[in-house]
Amino acid sequence: MRLFKQNVITFISLMFFWILLTGLDIQELIAGSVIALTLTIFFPKSSALFPEFKLSFNSMINFIMFVFVFSFELIKSNVDVALRVVHPKIPINPGIVKVKTKLKSRLGRVMLANSITLTPGTLTVETDGEDYYIHWIDVSSRDIETATRKIVAKFEKYLEVCYG
Amino acid sequence: MMELIGGIITFLGAIFLFLGSLGILRMPDVYNRMQAGTKATTLGSILFFMGICFMESQWIGKLVLLILFIIFTNPVSSHALARAAHKAGIKLADQSVMDELAAKKGEIDD
Numbered sequence: 001m002r003l004f005k006q007n008v009i010t011f012i013s014l015m016f017f018w019i020l021l022t023g024l025d026i027q028e029l030i031a032g033s034v035i036a037l038t039l040t041i042f043f044p045k046s047s048a049l050f051p052e053f054k055l056s057f058n059s060m061i062n063f064i065m066f067v068f069v070f071s072f073e074l075i076k077s078n079v080d081v082a083l084r085v086v087h088p089k090i091p092i093n094p095g096i097v098k099v100k101t102k103l104k105s106r107l108g109r110v111m112l113a114n115s116i117t118l119t120p121g122t123l124t125v126e127t128d129g130e131d132y133y134i135h136w137i138d139v140s141s142r143d144i145e146t147a148t149r150k151i152v153a154k155f156e157k158y159l160e161v162c163y164g
Numbered sequence: 165m166m167e168l169i170g171g172i173i174t175f176l177g178a179i180f181l182f183l184g185s186l187g188i189l190r191m192p193d194v195y196n197r198m199q200a201g202t203k204a205t206t207l208g209s210i211l212f213f214m215g216i217c218f219m220e221s222q223w224i225g226k227l228v229l230l231i232l233f234i235i236f237t238n239p240v241s242s243h244a245l246a247r248a249a250h251k252a253g254i255k256l257a258d259q260s261v262m263d264e265l266a267a268k269k270g271e272i273d274d
Contacts, residue, residue, distance in 0.1 A: 074203075
């Protein structure tokens with residue numbers, strides 16, 4: 001039953017991408033659904049797109065919140081980096097710090113690492129289990145807890161509900 | 165009117181792309197360059213595509229797809245580059261204050 005539900009999600013997401021690419025033409029829809037169905041039937045495990053996403057109302061709300069926080073941070077980070085670049089002295093204080101995450105699932109960790117890379121002044125250099133090594137353009141604290149609170153916490157609380 | 169809005173958004177995107185390339189020129193080491201090269205180009209490209217959405221409304225589906233792919237792949241590729249640079253032993257710039265990753269590698273070597 002679980003596999004069936006996963007297959008339905010895979011099929012719907014494949015069709016979603018297909019429709020985004022080709023538009024709502026009846027011939028395209030038929031061809032796309034045949035291919036999506038074939039892929040879903042023959043590769044049920046490897047084609048599961050979001051196997052660890054928990055489908056519930058609460059996680060949806062959190063995911064939408066995450067998207068908002070993420071967009072805001074993305075804009076903030078761009079303005080931040082742009083200001084540093086055009087500043088005549090280039091005010092940077094870089095270094096690689098270590099932070100820890102509470103997330104367990106693989107997809108959640110990928111999402112977290114990606115969000116860290118796209119937020120102000122941080123770039124994920126290496127991950128090792130629950131440890132992330134992050135290049136920080138302006139190191140303001142050297143110890144793990146403070147750095148974790150400053151870099152990770154704002155995304156982690158949303159992702160934890162969605163992916164666990 | 166839509167053309168004008170689209171043009172303004174596309175122009176903003178172009179400014180961010182320009183600042184990103186300026187950052188790649190001005191930053192002192194590879195990691196700081198990655199910072200400028202990742203963030204500014206992500207938002208720059210997103211704004212670029214959003215601007216085109218306003219100008220050519222029949223392309224919205226494809227452009228949304230492109231934006232999604234850029235959001236997912238851009239940080240992954242820059243992470244891979246930074247990781248490879250660190251594995252290859254490229255040093256941080258002189259004004260860097262700390263390097264936990266090198267410390268961890270040192271522990272393994274001992």
